[in-house]
Amino acid sequence: xxxxxxxxxxxxxxxxxxxxxxxxxxxxxxxxxxxxxxxxxxxxxxxxxxxxxxxxxxxxxxxxxxxxxxxxxxxxxxxxxxxxxxxxxxxxxxxxxxxxxxxxxxxxxxxxxxxxxxxxxxxxxxxxxxxxxx
Ligand SMILES: [Mg+2]
Numbered sequence: 098x099x100x101x102x103x104x105x106x107x108x109x110x111x112x113x114x115x116x117x118x119x120x121x122x123x124x125x126x127x128x129x130x131x132x133x134x135x136x137x138x139x140x141x142x143x144x145x146x147x148x149x150x151x152x153x154x155x156x157x158x159x160x161x162x163x164x165x166x167x168x169x170x171x172x173x174x175x176x177x178x179x180x181x182x183x184x185x186x187x188x189x190x191x192x193x194x195x196x197x198x199x200x201x202x203x204x205x206x207x208x209x210x211x212x213x214x215x216x217x218x219x220x221x222x223x224x225x226x227x228x229x230x231x
Contacts, residue, residue: 108134109229110152114144114170115159115191120214124157131222141165141173148177153186155229160192160199167192168202187228191216 111133113124121137128135136153138144140162147153156174160167171188178185189210190203203211210224 108132109154110134110136111155111157111225112136112138112144112147112153112186113157114138114141114162114167116140116162117159120159127218127221128225131225133225141170144170145173145177148174152183155189155225156186157189157191160190160196161194168199168206168208171206171208189224189228 111128113121113128113135115121115124115137116139118139121139125135125137136147136151138147141164144156144158156171158167158170162170165173167190171190174186174188177183187210188208189212190208191212191214192199193214195213200211210228212221212224
C-alpha cells in the first residue's frame with residue numbers, strides 16, 4: 098500500500114466549546130475516534146485563545162455558558178477571522194435547550210446547524226461531514 102497520501106492528509110481540526118466537562122470529554126473522545134483532531138475549550142475566552150494559536154476547520158459551540166454565550170463566541174470567531182483575513186469557519190450550535198428565541202437568534206446570525214443534546218452519533222457525524230466538505 099502506498100502510504101504517501103496518508104502522510105499528506107491532515108486531520109480536520111475541530112474546536113469544541115462547552116462549559117460542561119462531561120460534554121467536553123465525550124466530544125473529545127467521539128471526535129478523535131471519528132478521525133478528527135479535536136481541541137476543547139470550556140468557555141469563549143479559552144476558545145479565542147486557541148484560535149490565535151492554530152487553524153480550525155470547524156467550530157462546535159454550546160449556547161449556555163458563563164461569560165460569553167455560544168452566539169457571542171460565534172460572533173467573536175467570525176470577527177477574528179475577518180480581521181485576520183482568514184476563511185470563515187463553519188459553525189455548529191450544540192445545545193440542550195430547544196429555546197425558540199435562541200434558535201431564532203442563531204438563524205438571524207446565519208448559523209446553519211443547530212443540534213440538540215443528546216444527539217444521535219451518526220446524525221452528528223453526518224452534520225460534521227457536510228460542513229467540513231464544503
Ligand atoms: Mg452549557
